[in-house]
Amino acid sequence: GQQVMQIPQYQHVQEGEDFTTYCNSSTTLSNIQWYKQRPGGHPVFLIQLVKSGEVKKQKRLTFQFGEAKKNSSLHITATQTTDVGTYFCAYRGGGSNYKLTFGKGTLLTVNP
Amino acid sequence: DTAVSQTPKYLVTQMGNDKSIKCEQNLGHDTMYWYKQDSKKFLKIMFSYNNKELIINETVPNRFSPKSPDKAHLNLHINSLELGDSAVYFCASSQLGGLYNEQFFGPGTRLTVL
Numbered sequence: 001g002q003q004v005m006q007i008p009q010y011q012h013v014q015e016g017e018d019f020t021t022y023c024n025s026s027t028t029l030s031n032i033q034w035y036k037q038r039p040g041g042h043p044v045f046l047i048q049l050v051k052s053g054e055v056k057k058q059k060r061l062t063f064q065f066g067e068a069k070k071n072s073s074l075h076i077t078a079t080q081t082t083d084v085g086t087y088f089c090a091y092r093g094g095g096s097n098y099k100l101t102f103g104k105g106t107l108l109t110v111n112p
Numbered sequence: 113d114t115a116v117s118q119t120p121k122y123l124v125t126q127m128g129n130d131k132s133i134k135c136e137q138n139l140g141h142d143t144m145y146w147y148k149q150d151s152k153k154f155l156k157i158m159f160s161y162n163n164k165e166l167i168i169n170e171t172v173p174n175r176f177s178p179k180s181p182d183k184a185h186l187n188l189h190i191n192s193l194e195l196g197d198s199a200v201y202f203c204a205s206s207q208l209g210g211l212y213n214e215q216f217f218g219p220g221t222r223l224t225v226l
């Protein structure tokens with residue numbers, strides 16, 4: 001079935017450095033969602049993208065949906081220790097398919 | 113007020129036992145889900161109920177049986193627990209047809225089977 005590949009699996013940065021995680025699909029996605037899970041915590045919704053080429057910003061976080069709607073990225077500018085966690089992309093099937101399928105996530109660690 | 117709550121938070125039990133995990137949401141959502149997160153952090157949908165009706169039933173052993181007494185509650189019963197069932201189980205809820213269809217997750221239940 002349709003899958004999304006997330007890269008990298010792990011990323012370790014120094015505080016203040018930028019970070020990007022990518023989510024790639026072999027088929028067109030109707031939407032993409034991003035979630036953050038802090039260590040020991042639960043996934044928390046960050047954003048949803050639905051339009052081709054869409055770019056959304058939340059403070060230091062920038063989310064993009066590719067023109068072909070086959071890839072998405074999450075970029076964090078000037079990371080802080082509070083950014084530590086696993087970032088997941090997820091997509092929901094179209095129509096009556098309510099299933100949310102998650103990528104395997106990117107674990108971000110930040111050295112203070 | 114906790115939006116999505118689960119009990120218990122931790123569950124340690126012996127192989128072969130039967131156990132239940134409870135979930136409640138006070139968001140007024142019409143859809144609830146059970147996810148399993150393994151040691152590699154992979155999140156996999158198991159079941160989903162919409163207004164008490166099962167709408168997603170992934171390939172999960174028959175030992176797992178969800179029950180939704182009403183749309184605010186979704187419980188998960190597991191029979192004859194096996195070592196491989198050890199994982200964190202997350203309950204989630206959403207409102208289908210909403211602007212984002214975002215899912216709200218509970219705090220998780222860490223199940224350890226010895």
